[in-house]
Amino acid sequence: MIDYQKELNEEQYKVVVDGDGACLVLAGAGSGKTRTITYRVAYLLEKGVPSENILLVTFTNKAAAEMHNRVRSLTGRDLPLPWSGTFHHIAYKILRRNAEKLGYQGNFSILDSDDSEALIKMSMKSEGIDRKEKRFPSARVIQSVISYARNSERTIEDVLDAKYANFVPVVEEILRVASNYARKKMEANAMDFDDLLVNFNLLLAKSSNEAAYFSNLFQYILVDEYQDTNRVQASIVRRLAARHKNLLVVGDDAQSIYSFRAAEVSNILDFEKDWPGAKIFRLETNYRSTPDILDLANEIIANNTKQYQKTLRAMQDKFVLPELRAFGDGREEAVYIAERIDGLLVEGVKPDEIAVLFRASHHSQALEMELVRRHIPYDYRGGTRFFERAHVKDVLAFLRAFVNLRDIVSWRRILGLQVGIGDVQAEKIAIGAANLSSPNEIETLSHLVGARASSGWSDFLTIWRRILDSERLPAHLIQAVIDSKYREYLENEYPDARERLEDLEQLAGFAEKNTDLEKFLAELSLEEKFRGVNEATARQDKIVLSTVHQAKGLEWEAVFVVNLASGQFPNDRALREVGGIEEERRLFYVAVTRAKKHLHLTYPLVGVGGSYLQGPSMFLEEIDRNLVNDESFSGGNSWNPPESDEVVYEPVDDGGAGIQTNQNGKRSFLRSIDDL
Secondary structure (H helix, E strand, O other): OOOHHHHOOHHHHHHHHOOOOOEEEEEOOOOOHHHHHHHHHHHHHHOOOOHHHEEEEEOOHHHHHHHHHHHHHHHOOOOOOOOEEEHHHHHHHHHHOOHHHHOOOOOOEEEOHHHHHHHHHHHHHHOOOOOOOOOOOOHHHHHHHHHHHHHHOOOHHHHHHHHOHHHHHHHHHHHHHHHHHHHHHHHOOEEEHHHHHHHHHHHHHHOHHHHHHHHHHOOEEEEOOHHHOOHHHHHHHHHHOOOOOOEEEEEOHHHOOOHHHOOOOHHHHOHHHHOOOOEEEEEOEEOOOOHHHHHHHHHHHOOOOOOOOOOOEEOOOOOOOOEEEEEOOHHHHHHHHHHHHHHHHHOOOOHHHEEEEEOOHHHHHHHHHHHHHOOOOEEEEOOOOHHHOHHHHHHHHHHHHHHOOOOHHHHHHHHHOOOOOOHHHHHHHHHHHHOOOOHHHHHHHHHHOOHHHHHHHHHHHHHHHHHHHOOOOHHHHHHHHHOOHHHHHHHHHOOOHHHHHHHHHHHHHHHHHOOOHHHHHHHHHHHHHHHHHHHHHOOOOOEEEEEHHHHOOOOEEEEEEOOOEOOOOOOHHHHHOOOHHHHHHHHHHHHHOOEEEEEEEEEEOEOHHHOOEOOEOHHHHHOOHHHOEEOOEOOEOOOOOOOOOOOOOOOOOOOOOOOOOOOOOOOOOOOOHHHO
């Protein structure tokens, strides 16, 4: 028998032994939620609840496997948990034996993202959509629109209006493609990932017999990471728990950061409304971080108005205050962080216990260059390294072809982006370009272009003319490509076009101090080559660079949160979205609570390329300076907003979510240029 009272703290123990009925477990960061869930499952099994009557829902297969293994270890029995897994996994198992009720056959196929995209392309062709004639989103973008609409239970029109306004003029065509796509899936007896959830929910809604059967089968339902559920998933949970009402959901509203995936923080915030009389448990004992870090984390999240109040309490001893520093620009910030990382490594901190976190992927660019120069190997999480990203390579290929007309690799890349220009046509044009004496002569190759490629060639020439009209400086040439038809290409092709454009603006800013185009391109090529050699020969232990979103659920001994500047973190777009500021603050909270002992908060005072002034993030202005070692300025350990007309931070009217005086009476300010 497991000694639950001995092996669990008081908060965890209460959940395990008193978790009948509707229960909301507010599990703070580092509070042992996985431990609590697995002990609760073990407790139910010991009480004689058959394993087939327990539904355990997680968000990843890895988490499901980990919990299953822990339960097996705790109970000492190799009991199967047939109904443990992700929402999609559970839905698949149930739909497989009930597909006929929804018009499918039981052997239906599951489409992955590539399959789905290919079928949408077929639907576009069936609907007579010719992307050469009319600005129209790619299959990848349409897939994203349809997916978000289904998971958020919104119409495609609403999603376009809110997230893809540039495609509102072609909404009717998009609706036709979406309808055709749905029809083709049925004809192919196939479901995509979204169908698994939507059809499972539909089955429970349409078939009272199936709803009653599964609601009766699942005597106890446990859902992990409930703050990340969308509307469809919450509806599924409500239907399945209707009979026994033994629903225990575990999550943390303070770590709800996935609204861009249609996650609804209201699912957890409104739990008591959906389940009147629900029990509320709080796991507030933190086993991860020092009191110094948790004091700061509690201060940060206290500024959110829509939340369940909780206060994390540390089990670790006090160590050092989190450090706050300001720098002249991103380059200075990168140099400092690299030096501090070197120092931590010398002190004996393991490389894989050091992480640098950032709000957006392009914030890592300056630091990546600095780490390479210092031979500090790193593992990049949350995407591709900056100079390996497709759009960055695209823009640099334009510059390389401009400098070296014989660069057939760059020509094939940039011509391959254009509609109708295939490999054979691109190679023919590249060979022609190699025989020219000047970039200004490119248009003389028009006779090599066939009718099928004429539209793409015309788009390419539009971009090329912008390059020719620009000053022969790296930053100007990069900006010329950004402001050309290439921007339209990104918007049409990628759901994350905005983020890709931000990357390119960062690249242009990085190039500002370079006046020699050939030298700039050569240095980048050498950096890329050196990066490959460095990583091939370096020790396997690496520090981690990661977006905050990718860092959720992880922890490190030392954490650097960078580019905490106004307009960067929180992201500017958050100012325009209802609830946006509060989600960004939750994201900052997640970043801070990843740290065990060392926490460094940094920001540059000027933006990319030194072209504009930016102050600290509003989130830094909200915190009590006694909670940090504030070395933002050498003149002292704290900074107070100047009492003069120089203060330039204006409130934003965004429906109540903007920058205003907060509940503690603190205001956010930007520094004036004179204060630097």
